[in-house]
Each structure stands twice: as C-alpha cells, then as structure tokens.
Amino acid sequence: MTTTAVENPSPVTVRTAELACLEKLLDAAEARRSAVAEIASDPGTGKSRLLTALARLAERRGVRVLRGRCAEGAPALAHGPVVQAFSAWRGQGADDPATSPADALLALLARTPGEEDHRAAAAGHCAYHEEARRLLAACLTDAPGGVLLILDDYHWADPGTAGLLDTLIHQPLPAGLVVAVAHRPRQTPAGLRALLQEGVEQGLVHLVQLPALDPEQSAAVLRTDPGAPGLARLTERAGGVPLYLLALAEEEREPLAGARPATATGRLAVHLHTELEPLDETALTVVRAAAVLGDTFTVDTVAEVAAADRSRTCAVLGELRRRDLVRPAGEPDRLTFRHPLLRQALYATTDACWRAGAHGRALAALRALGAPALELAPHIERAGAAAGEADRRDLGTAARIALHLGRPAAAAHWLTVALRIDRAVARATDARPARGRGGASGTEELWREVVRHLAAAGDAERVARLVREILAGPAARTGPERSDTVAYLASVLAALGRDEEAQTLLAAELAAEPGPAPKAASLLQVRRQVAKVLAGQIPARADVERLTRLTAGAGPLAESGALALSGLCAVLAGDTCAADRSLTAAGHLLDGLDEYGEPDPAGDFGGPVATGDFGGPDAPAAGPAPRDTAGTAGEPLSTLLLLLSWAEALMGWYGPAHGHAERALASARARGDAHLLPPLLDTLGYVHYQSGRMADALLAAAECREVAAAAGRDDHVGLSDAITAAAWAQLGRGNPAARRPRPGTEDPLKSPRTPLNSLLQAEAYLAAGDGEAALALLMPRREAWRVSEPVAVLAARGYELLAAAAVAADPDPAGVPTALIEEWAVHSAEAAAAVGIAEQSGHALMARGHALLRRRQGAEAAQAYAEAVELLGADSPAGTRARELARDLGGYPRGARGPDAPEPTLGELTVREREVAALAGEGRRTKDIALRLAVSPRTVDAHITRIYSKLGVNSRAELARLMALSD
Secondary structure, eight states, X not given: OOOOXXXXXXXXXXXXXXXXXXXXXXXXXHTTOOEEEEEEOOTTSSHHHHHHHHHXXXXXXXXXXXXXXXXXXXXXXXXXXXXXXXXXXXXXXSSSGGGOHHHHHHHHHHSOOOHHHHHHHHTTOOHHHHHHHHHHHHHHTTOTTOEEEEEEOGGGOOHHHHHHHHHHHHSOOSSOEEEEEEEOGGGSOHHHHHHHHHHHHTTSEEEEEOOOOOHHHHHHHHTSOTTOTTHHHHHHHHTTOHHHHHHHHHHHSOOOTTOOOHHHHSHHHHHHHHHHTTOOHHHHHHHHHHHHHOSEEOHHHHHHHHTOOHHHHHHHHHHHHHTTSEEEXXXXXXXXXXXXXXXXXXXXXXXXXXXXXXXXXXXXXXXHTTOOHHHHHHHHHHSOSOOOHHHHXXXXXXXXXXXXXXXXXXXXXXXXXXXXXXXXXXXHHTOOOOOGGGSSTTOHHHHHHHHHHHHHTTXXXXXXXXXXXXXXXXXXXXXXXXXXXXXXXXXXXXXXXXXXXXXXXXXXXXXXXXXXXXXXXXXXXXXXXXXXXXXXXXXXXXXXXXXXXXXXXXXXXXXXXXXXXXHHHHHHHTOHHXXXXXXXHHHHHHHTBOTTSSBOOSSSSOOOOOOGGGOOOOOOSSOSOOOOOSSSTTHHHHHHHHHHHHHHHHHTOHHHHHHHHHHXXXXXXXXTOGGGHHHHHHHHHHHHHHTTOHHHHHHHHHHHHHHHHHHTOHHHHHHHHHHHHHHHHHTTOOOTTOOOOOTTSSOTTSSOOOHHHHHHHHHHHHHTTOHHHHHHHHSGGGOSOSSSOOOHHHHHHHHHHHHHHHHHHOOSTTSSOHHHHHHHHHHHHHHHHHHTOHHHXXXXXXXXXXXXXXXXXXXXXXXXHHHHHHHHOTTSHHHHHHHHHHHHTTSSOTXXXXXXXXXXXXXXXXXXXXXXXXXXXXXXOHHHHHHHHTSOHHHHHHHHHHXXXXXXXXXXXXXXXXXXXXX
C-alpha cells in the first residue's frame, strides 16, 4: 500500500460517534445545566484531537471554552490546570478588574487549603470548596451560552484539582458548566480513577471511551481511499491507534538515501521524548537495554544488558510500568513495550556504539539461558564483533525455524547475514568455508530451501537479492557445482518474471574465467533459452536451431533440451513436420533418463514417473540407493519435460503430454520447486480438458490458480481461469466460484487475454449456449480478433470458433454476413492443411459445417460435423460439440461412434506392449506388472504411455474396455 502521512494534519477528529455524544452535553450548557464527561483511552488514541474538535463546536454555538492541561511534576502548583484555564478570564465581569469573579477565583485557587479546611472536609463540609464553587457560579453569569472547561492529561492532576472536580461532580453548579476530563487510565492514580468511576456509577459522569480505529477511520486519518490495498493490515499493525498508524505510514514511504527511520524523527519520536524526559540517566539506560533485547524481556536480562544493579533495574521497570511504557507480556515474569513502535523509536534514537556493545551483552546472556536461535539471531547480526562458528550455526538454525514457521522473508534475512559472515571469515582467514551438508550456515540445501519458499510466495525481489548473496559467497566462486547453481537460480528468477536478471546471470557465467566445462557450457546455453520460455517468451527459432547443432554430443540433457526447444518453436511456427522429428527425438532421450538426468539403470527402457491413471508412483522393488533430493539435480529434467509436454499438447499428442507432465510434476513436488508448479499444472489442466477429463482439469486448474496467484504469475492465473470456465461449461454448469461479466459489459480491451485463453473462454460460452458472448469476446466492435491472431498451430481452431460464435449468435443471415463465415471456414481449412494436425483438420471440418449450416444445407453440415468427430475424438470438448451439432441435424445417432468409424485395434502394439496392455486391462497395478514381466516399474509406465498414445486412450478404464472389445 502506498500512503502519504500528512505532515501537518488538521486537528479535526475522525471519531465522529464520540464527538456526537459529547456535543449533546453542550445542549446542557446552553440550557444552563452542568455536566461532567470523562474521555478515557491510551496514549496516541486521539483524546486531544477530540477535545479540540469539541471546543470548535462549542465556540460555534456560543459556548465559552476554557482549557487547561495537567503536567507531571507540578503538584506543588495547586489547581494548576484550573488556574491555567481561568487566567484567560482575568479582569472580566466587574467595573474594577481587580474585583472580577475570575480574579477572586484565581486568588482563592492560589491559596492551598488550610488545616481547618481539611477538618471541615472530613466533617462533610469544606468552606474552601464552597467558596470556589460560589466564585465559579459568579463567573458563569457572564457566559450566557455556558462554559466548556477542558482538563487534559488528568492522570497528572494535583490534589487540589482532584478535590475541586470532586466538588463539581457531587455538587453541580446551577449554571451551565460542562467539564470534559481526558486521561490515560493505566497511568491515572487509583484515587483519581476511583473518583471518576464512582461518578460514572452514580450517573453523574458521562464516560466516553475511544476504541480502536476501523479501516474507514484509518483512511480518513491517512487521507487515502478506504479500499486502498493494505489499509486493513496497517490498521491492525497500529492497533487502531492514530499515532502508531501515522508512524507506520511514514515508515512505508520510500525513505531518502541515508535517512533515519521515521520512528526516530517523526511525531512518534517527539511523543516518546516527552514520555522519557522525566527519567534519570540510569532509568534511560535500563529502558534502552530493554529496547535492545527485543519484543519481550525480563528483569534479569535487562540488568545484564544495562550493566546495572538488579534491584535498581527492577525499580526502574516498575516505574516504567506505572508510566505505561512497558506492560506485562503474555509469559510469566516477562515484560513488553506498550507497542512495538515505541521500542523501534527508542532503539533508533540510541547511540549506535552503545547498541552494539549492548547486543553483545544480550547475546552472551541469552545464550547462557539457552534461548532459541531466532532470539539470538538479531544480536548476532548487530553485535558488531567477530562472529564465530556458533554464531553461524545459530543463524542457519534461525533460518530453518523461520521457514518452518512460514516466514520465508525472515529466513532469507538470516541466511543473508550468515552468508555475509562467511565472506567476512573467508577474507579474514584467506580460507574457503566448508561446502555442502557439512558447511556452516550457508549450506546448499538451506539456501535452496529458502529460495524455493520465496518463489512459492512470489517474492521475486528477495529472491534476486538472495541470489546476489549466494553467488558472491566464497563457496560459489569456482567448481563444477557453480554452473548448476547459476542455472537453477536463473530458472527461478525467470519463472518469477525476472528474465533480464536470469539472462544476465547465465551470460556472466558463460563468460567467466575460467569458464564452465564444455558440456556444462552447452547445458547453460540451453538453460538461457529455457529461461525465456519460463518467463513467458518465445525464443528465436534461428537461435534454437543453432543451439541444436552446437549441443550434438554434449550429453542427453543438453541434446534433449535443445530438441525440445526446437520442437516447441517449430510447432508454434506451424512447422509440424520439423516439430514431430524434434519432439520425438527429445522424448526418446528424456524417457531414457532417470530423475537426476542420467541414463536410467533400472530397466530396459526409461520412462516417465506415472501417477493417476498410470498406476501411481510405485517404487521399484530393488535399485540403487536413494539419492539426495534436496539439491537441484532433477530440476533441469523437470524443466525440459515441461517444455516437451507443452509442445506435445500443442501437437495434439495428449497421451505423451500427460505422462511427461505428470512425471515432471511429481519430481518438482518432491524437490519443492514451486516455480515450476504453475506452468506444469496449467499444462496438465489443458491436457485433461482437451482429453475430456473435466474433473481432473478442474482440480489441476484450481491448484494452479492458487500457486500462481501466490507466486504473482498473472499469466498462469488467467490460463487456469480459462480452463476452469471451459471445463465447468462442458459439465453443463457455470463456475460456482466466479461471477464473470459477459463481454461487452465493460471495455473489452481493458483486460487483455492471450489467444489460447480467449479460445478456451469462447468454448465455454459456446458450451453454455451463449454465442453472442463468444462473438463479443473474439470480435468486439466487429474487429477481426479481440486479441492477436492465435499461433499457426491453433489458427484453424480460432477461425472455427469465430464461425461457430457467429452462427450461434446470429442464425439469420441478416446478422454476420454469410460470406464472412465462409471466408473464416476457408481460412480454417488453409490453416489446418498448413500444420497437418488431425485435431486442427477436425476444427476445419467444423468450420465448413458452420458455413453450410448458415446456408441452410443441414444434411451437408451434419456430414461435416460427423467427420469432424472422427478427427477430434468423441470425448474431446470440440468433438462433443461437433457430435451434438450433427445429432441436432439428424446426422449422428445418440450414442453412435460415428459413420464408418473403424473399431480400435491392437495391431499397432509390439509384443511386449500387448503383454503390458493385457495385464493392465485386468486391473493389475504397475508394481504387479513389473514383477510379472521382470522389468522395472518405470519401464512398465513407459510402455503404458506408448500404449495410450497408439490406441488413443487416456485411462486404464478405457484400456480395459478396449481390451474387452478386442477379445
């Protein structure tokens, strides 16, 4: 939230309800009746502003306002605030100013009551107070509109003022005097509190308490919009106290370079100075020591940090409690400041050198008590002394605990401190710290875990800062692991939308001296292009083709990565022949690798880790010892499988795409690579949708939306929303979690979508029978496209949807011209012929059917729709739509597969694939099939993936049904 704290705000209060209650008392003054009001609340809640607003109202109504303020340390001045208030009335109300009632009252108040007055008071009658009451009444005769007497900071009231107020409460004047008393209940002596409480209970005093501000009041204080993002959070942090709210707003403003914190220079610092001014030097040292210790502290730790006597420290803390600077914390024997901002302000104004020494003493005291690492970490950071091994170990522990508590930002901070200490130690000793698991605070698994948590939270800025700290460390300067580290960090940055920084990291690593080994350099070149895809960009095809040639013989990961990139670029360009070759080769290489990017030793053929319909993640019965998954050995493989599966999905190879995406997703989940989850889940959701598995599509899209929103990836949120809308529409229901406005109800160019998102949303509208909405989405204001034309591989589908929307929205030729629909059908056919994908040819046939339907050629249209079903698949969304259109025209019987549809055959399967298919069709699990055939479960999963692709099925249930039909 961006807020601007007002430097000189108006004293008008935002507490309108409380002001309205007090204003009613002014009616009593005007009616010549007297009243007493008590305004009670903590410091900074706005009591003085409320009284100022009341005074302004009184003046506008002709009520005379007198104001006095009690002051600490002035009890020797009897009736101080009353004298201050009535001094403004001196010399009025008589021919001789010296004999005016106000002067006589001031003279009386200047004299302390004598012993006889006290004896009379004990007997129930005090001539002194009776005389004061009489003189007050005489003064009021000169104020026909009444008088408002304001007594602020009443918690510092002297005995004389308290006695006079007691008289006014129990013996109200017959004239119109309204007394408004403001005080801090926690600082008010018990006798004064009892006096007011008794008046409230007897109905003689009107109590007005100031509750915490609500967000709307906070917006008024900050002069910002009530719906401003983060306003509610700011209000909660401030505890609804205006003073703290303004201080927090000042803190959130972008500070000038080198400027001190706002808590050290703003209105809160001034307020704190006023509260601390009466303290002696010992008390100030004690309160500063408490500020150094943190949010909570004990008498013993404060005494050690302050280097003060314990009994004296205890006495000072007791005085601070009386002043309400500190309060009891939730734990026994522990204290805390009234508000964290008070501690911050006090800390910021304390001498830096003294603070450093105090942190060292605090660290020693807390470590001796066995304090947890999170409590020690701030003192390690700020002590300024040379850190030792114990300090680095505690910082690493603090980072891990912060992660466990769900605070990745704090974990990143403590890890950063640890890495800087490592560098300082290395410079001082000219030695390299230990690496890997045996290292100190900067161990590899720790920083990787912190980066993953930050990526899951979408905290790209902290990831970028932490990357610089990691790569600046002595343990990351050289060695074969550095290339993996750089590639992984660049991948995370790219997935978080920081592509320029990712490219800079990779380019710098490739240009470093000494540079990476040849194979590592080849893989880094691949990762540079992959980073572009993760950031939502498309690499230049010429660069990718050059990379394919350069990576020949550079290892399976680099080769398969270049091939997957080449296939993706080719399919996006509509060159499906080249895409077929590249993607098939990439799939063969990747299927032969294990989860760490090395040749699979488990069986005769590697393959994707299967989940869901593929039999579940069954572990092999025997094999190599499990490897550490805390590192990033499998991250490149998951990323390349992601590229491969998305390219396969665009080609319409939904079986292989499903298997590869599931394998990548399982691996990414196991490692905690949150930056890969949004694209992987979107890929799976899209594949499920295109395959007709709507329930699975909804589950994947829902999870994707959650993780993508947390990571700040709006592009993936948009795609998951489109998949969700389309899937719910296919199920015959609207999305129960969304209230999406129809196109045309808002500026259609206000929320741009990607071409694929628009196509999916258009399919959702068509499935819901809303052709007009689909047409408005794709062609608002009768323009050619709502967004840029879909890529070549989706162009046939786009033109078909445009024609379908036009026919559904305007069945009459008077609407969208028939010639235009026929032109779209021609474009769809041309686009389908250019890419040679059966699915796109099915869309072209549907577009032809739409044009025929507009010309009232129902039989021919039905035939086109029926032929489209055979190309699209009967269970796909488009196939379902074509089947329904054909059936409505009488050309497709309900439940039929289609005219002249060939029965599924097992002839294309190899002998081993037939064995696997037969066992899977019997309902056997992957592990059981592996034991029966004496191969690894991974090999079984690979065979099942191939079987699905060849037979055009997507689940074991479909495979079992097909096997039964073939018997």
